[in-house]
Amino acid sequence: MDMGTLRAATGGIGMIIRDLAPGDRDDVREALVDCAAFSAAEVRMALDMVESGLNGDYVLPAVEMDGRVRAYACLGKAILTASSWYLYWICVHPAYQGRGIGRRLQDHVEEIVRQAGGDRVVVETSGRADYQRTRSFYRRAGFSVSGRIRDFYKTGDDCVIYTKVLGRVA
Amino acid sequence: MDMGTLRAATGGIGMIIRDLAPGDRDDVREALVDCAAFSAAEVRMALDMVESGLNGDYVLPAVEMDGRVRAYACLGKAILTASSWYLYWICVHPAYQGRGIGRRLQDHVEEIVRQAGGDRVVVETSGRADYQRTRSFYRRAGFSVSGRIRDFYKTGDDCVIYTKVLGRVA
Numbered sequence: 211m212d213m214g215t216l217r218a219a220t221g222g223i224g225m226i227i228r229d230l231a232p233g234d235r236d237d238v239r240e241a242l243v244d245c246a247a248f249s250a251a252e253v254r255m256a257l258d259m260v261e262s263g264l265n266g267d268y269v270l271p272a273v274e275m276d277g278r279v280r281a282y283a284c285l286g287k288a289i290l291t292a293s294s295w296y297l298y299w300i301c302v303h304p305a306y307q308g309r310g311i312g313r314r315l316q317d318h319v320e321e322i323v324r325q326a327g328g329d330r331v332v333v334e335t336s337g338r339a340d341y342q343r344t345r346s347f348y349r350r351a352g353f354s355v356s357g358r359i360r361d362f363y364k365t366g367d368d369c370v371i372y373t374k375v376l377g378r379v380a
Numbered sequence: 381m382d383m384g385t386l387r388a389a390t391g392g393i394g395m396i397i398r399d400l401a402p403g404d405r406d407d408v409r410e411a412l413v414d415c416a417a418f419s420a421a422e423v424r425m426a427l428d429m430v431e432s433g434l435n436g437d438y439v440l441p442a443v444e445m446d447g448r449v450r451a452y453a454c455l456g457k458a459i460l461t462a463s464s465w466y467l468y469w470i471c472v473h474p475a476y477q478g479r480g481i482g483r484r485l486q487d488h489v490e491e492i493v494r495q496a497g498g499d500r501v502v503v504e505t506s507g508r509a510d511y512q513r514t515r516s517f518y519r520r521a522g523f524s525v526s527g528r529i530r531d532f533y534k535t536g537d538d539c540v541i542y543t544k545v546l547g548r549v550a
Contacts, residue, residue: 264401291532292535296535356527356528357541358526359543361500362547364461373532
């Protein structure tokens with residue numbers, strides 16, 4: 211496949227959107243650790259879910275730039291629902307933030323959900339002050355708050371539940 | 381152990397509260413199917429979680445009456461939280477409902493959570509009209525609504541999230 215065509219198709223900034231592969235594990239770990247948003251336990255959990263995803267339990271879209279994976283997401287159908295999906299993780303390497311990569315990845319996530327017949331995406335995130343940027347990201351991406359579980363993660367650390375209902379593609 | 385003592389300890393109505401055991405699978409299946417609150421997919425999911433629970437992934441308290449398990453619950457610590465627990469399933473055989481068994485089991489669930497250092501219990505249930513009795517059960521048990529994900533299970537079938545913060549035992 212012609213790389214020039216791929217780049218053109220993904221915005222002309224050298225961004226390749228593809229599925230995560232086993233060889234990307236180190237890149238994912240680096241993005242998760244360096245972005246400093248996640249505790250050691252959260253990084254372990256995210257990496258466990260990458261392993262499960264590589265075995266088919268989750269969908270793992272990734273963004274490759276400069277020859278390495280710099281962002282990825284982990285999502286899956288919500289069991290016992292007709293068409294709801296959970297977006298479990300989305301992470302952009304800090305050196306690549308602020309370029310719209312997260313938003314491009316989010317658009318791709320929604321396209322995956324739509325293609326699979328899904329019509330809504332649910333995200334659980336932290337209500338902590340240092341997650342303000344994450345919550346703004348979801349709000350700008352069209353999510354609204356569906357709930358808040360006080361002190362869920364720990365005292366002073368609420369779980370905020372966001373939902374986005376996906377419009378039909380014209 | 382003296383059965384008379386056990387009965388006295390559990391309210392004098394022949395109710396034995398104990399952990400679910402592999403031999404109880406048929407009783408659990410009967411309670412789940414007969415109570416008619418669960419779809420075939422939900423029953424399968426509940427039974428899968430019983431298997432995982434018997435392998436140590438969840439805690440499975442059960443109520444035995446007349447020599448058979450007539451109610452059980454499935455709960456587990458919420459990963460990545462300091463002290464939050466999810467109550468995934470609670471089911472009382474329909475012929476044994478209306479006798480306070482669900483409430484006794486719920487009290488036991490909360491005692492399990494407290495003993496494990498937990499301080500809150502989160503439940504997700506349906507917002508459908510035919511789940512009114514279930515939602516009333518949680519409200520009477522001291523749960524409050526933390527959120528509502530519209531049309532989560534399917535169109536017209538919201539997910540309602542309840543949380544109960546456990547008080548300290550004097």
